[in-house]
Amino acid sequence: MAERTAFLKKIAIAIGQDGETPRDPAEFPAIFASEDQAPLVAETRHRSHEELLQLASLFEDVAKNLNLTCHRAASLKEARKIIVKILEETQPEFSTEKSVMVHDHPDLAALNLSETLQKKNISTYSTASGEKDIRAHSEKALAGLTVPELAMAAGAVIVQRNLPGQPLSTSLLPSIHIALLRLENIVEDYDEFYARLGKYPEEAMVFISGPSKTADIEAVLVHGAHGPRALHCIILDGVK
């Protein structure tokens, strides 16, 4: 605490304050004030299906340049098919066997993946709280399955918050990342995206806009630097 007081006093003097009494943030709300985001949030929540489809198209256009692969699914069954196909076509990187980490989310539970995947010799591990060895399984996994609750079309960005049963490492450690995105969770641009994010209570969160990449060797673009080398986004349209 002493070092904090001395540090802030030095700054206060540097900016022309007397520095005698520390300035209390609670007394200066104007410094933190932001515009009311409620009207914008309301706008994003009342879009017609047509408008949402346009946003999905924009998302897909932007995604192309980022090497983010988009798919559309009109039903959970279709989504499951797409996931199975991706997993069948991808070779494991960190293990000889294929396995998938699945976030604890109703949309993923509704897919009934484990049964289908078992038949294909692909193991499924849930990341739900209380499950054992999540970290060890994640390190070896071929894919991580998540459900972003928000996406920005203009940047092809999805967001992942650190929630119970939904660890951040699921979109980081496995060789590829598959995100199941509901159409109605796509917003247009930065303004809408941040308006919907609001002030979040979690300690950790990440925006993701494509697979991991680097251009550090002679500016040649290579995917799969440290994070997943592919990102698939399945846009779910019309699933209640």
Place this chain on the structure above:
Amino acid sequence: MNKSFYRENAKKAIADDKLQAAIDLIQDRLGKGILNLWKEKPEMDELRNRVKAAKNKNLKNLDILLAQLADSVEARGGHVFFAETAEEARLYTIELAKRRHVKLVVKGKSMLSAEIKIDQALVDAGIEHWETDLGEYLVQLDEDIPSHIIAPAVHMNREHIGDLLAKRIGMPLSYDPPTLTLAARKALRRKFLKADMGITGCNIAIAETGQVSLVSNEGNIRMAGTMPPIHVALMGMERIVANMQEHKDMLQLLTLGAAMQKISTYVSFNGGPVAEGCPDGPQEFHLIIIDNGRSKILADETFSEILNCIRCGACLNVCPVYGKIGGHSYNRATCSGPIGAVIEPLLNGINAQADLCKGETLCGACLKACPVKNDIPRMLLALREKLAYGDEKWAVEQQNPLEELAFRGVGAAMVSPGLWHTGEKVVRAIMKKKPHQNNMVTAMSGPGRAWTEDRDLPPIAEKSFARLWKEKLENRPLPAEKKEGSSAKDEGEEK
């Protein structure tokens, strides 16, 4: 003139064709890109002005913002340490590492970690540490230092990298960037998964929510902040916004300025230990807020503007000087290019880093490119003024008292025609005796030698302008007296 590190290395860099090609590539793509963007999208101007205004407001209230940030992080169970000096920051980190028996540290790319020289402290403490940004990793393996803010290994070509990785990590020799990247991915993944501590920087801290946010394309910074049990984030005290709305604006300028990206592949937010039972890290979060000379800059109105810098590196990508001499010539300082030419003298001594601010051309390209419109040329001139006359507050010794004397002499001569013409005659006579080529003087002696070392000097004309005026034009009719003669033309135009 004394040989300086800066001059010697600049000469080497200019002669290095491979380096020139590498820098051309990045300047062509990113430098021209950002200048075109500002030109083609004037609406971006509003965003840039908004960020600059917010930055200025935040600097004026920095004590309040930092107090709020610390409170928010602590409320979530994170630790905050305020370090006035680099040494305090190093000590805190090393003591923490020792207390927790840390053996392996992974680092996310951080300029500040280089500024406070954390690497040497880790080595001295016997702690293995790895840079994890691919470029930084290559530079570390090569026992070199980065030469660009966002492209640390821009000075290395694929042959050099292939040989390096074959030698240092034992991979089969290859010069193929994807193969080389994959080898580094494998080698570093083992480190990420074994590391006891992750050290990152901080691009933008958000006071209101109590978080640091970091941008990366590789995912290494996510790894460093997610996998190890302890996360230490190093933050320059000025890297702060009040709320998420300001974050939204600044993030856009950062990723555009850095790499012409609408948004980076990853933007991660960290602000405390994870909840119990979460399989990810970190279990401990430490934020170290560092002054290390910044409050002195903040207190000086001439230079406080430089604290608005978002370290995107755009100024490097448009700078003709950086474009020729490369990052290492800037005295191997943490920051090179125009931003380095201002911030390094301020942080590490204006005399010691004099070459950096004197080497830039004042062409103004950096000001045009800078997302937050920092007037770097103005600050370069202010630094040079301190070098020319000395400055007590910044402990600057006058660099060349003879120079001041010479200019005072010229000043005196300029208001005394007799003295001026005598001086002119003397210099003309001296120049006549020096070697000539193509009507230019090619080798002067004395103070003029530095000039002719690199370029020729036009000789002083046989007759000065004043002399010619006197001889030929002093008695010619004034334009007003010729008025009648020109009236015909005026009439012609009216028709």
